Amino acid sequence: MENSLDLSKFMKSIKKKWKLLLILPIIFMLIALLMTMFLMKPKYESNTQVLVNQKEKKSELMAQEVQSNIQLVNTYSEIVKSPRILDEVAKKNKKYSASEIKSMLTVTTQAESQILNVNVESGSKKDAEKVANDIAKVFSDEMPDIMNVDNVTILSKANGTASKVSPSLIINLTIGLILGLILALIIIILKEIFDKRIRTEEDIERELNIPVLGSIQKLK
Numbered sequence: 001m002e003n004s005l006d007l008s009k010f011m012k013s014i015k016k017k018w019k020l021l022l023i024l025p026i027i028f029m030l031i032a033l034l035m036t037m038f039l040m041k042p043k044y045e046s047n048t049q050v051l052v053n054q055k056e057k058k059s060e061l062m063a064q065e066v067q068s069n070i071q072l073v074n075t076y077s078e079i080v081k082s083p084r085i086l087d088e089v090a091k092k093n094k095k096y097s098a099s100e101i102k103s104m105l106t107v108t109t110q111a112e113s114q115i116l117n118v119n120v121e122s123g124s125k126k127d128a129e130k131v132a133n134d135i136a137k138v139f140s141d142e143m144p145d146i147m148n149v150d151n152v153t154i155l156s157k158a159n160g161t162a163s164k165v166s167p168s169l170i171i172n173l174t175i176g177l178i179l180g181l182i183l184a185l186i187i188i189i190l191k192e193i194f195d196k197r198i199r200t201e202e203d204i205e206r207e208l209n210i211p212v213l214g215s216i217q218k219l220k
Contacts, residue, residue: 025180032176046128046162049155125162132158
């Protein structure tokens with residue numbers, strides 16, 4: 001019974017403080033909007049695709065070679081991110097070191113495929129596209145010397161592929177809304193817990209553990 005009364009009291013407190021539940025989320029959403037527009041630097045991602053294959057001279061061995069290349073695709077992915085490749089890319093891009101390029105780079109593979117997806121993230125559209133193209137070109141040039149692979153094809157260049165990936169206004173506004181609601185509820189809960197003022201007959205019985213014999217009506 002006491003828990004139900006406490007819950008009922010808490011719900012009444014929420015209804016009384018509905019303005020707080022409205023104002024705080026709006027404030028946090030405005031903060032998120034301002035941070036997104038003026039403080040957070042945009043990030044752009046470009047991508048290019050590379051096909052790794054071996055020049056096959058005997059058609060009867062084609063299926064076997066394809067399967068072999070598929071099994072090696074994870075190795076190719078690691079080679080793209082290796083110092084040998086990235087050091088050469090860094091020489092073409094004086095703006096970034098090899099370690100910085102590695103932090104910008106993501107290489108993904110497709111199931112049962114010889115295709116590597118090279119994604120580069122940067123604060124500049126132009127830089128993202130240039131670095132992605134340079135990685136694909138250096139990888140294509142270096143692979144014959146690294147492994148017995150002499151047929152690396154750049155399927156698509158990164159030119160014009162850069163798109164904004166962060167910050168996301170919708171995500172930040174949602175986070176601001178949620179944080180505002182959580183903070184408002186915490187404030188309401190804390191006020192309810194630490195507010196020991198007696199307002200009703202039920203408060204007297206609960207706090208003093210004595211029965212209420214009567215009450216005096218408030219004069220108008």
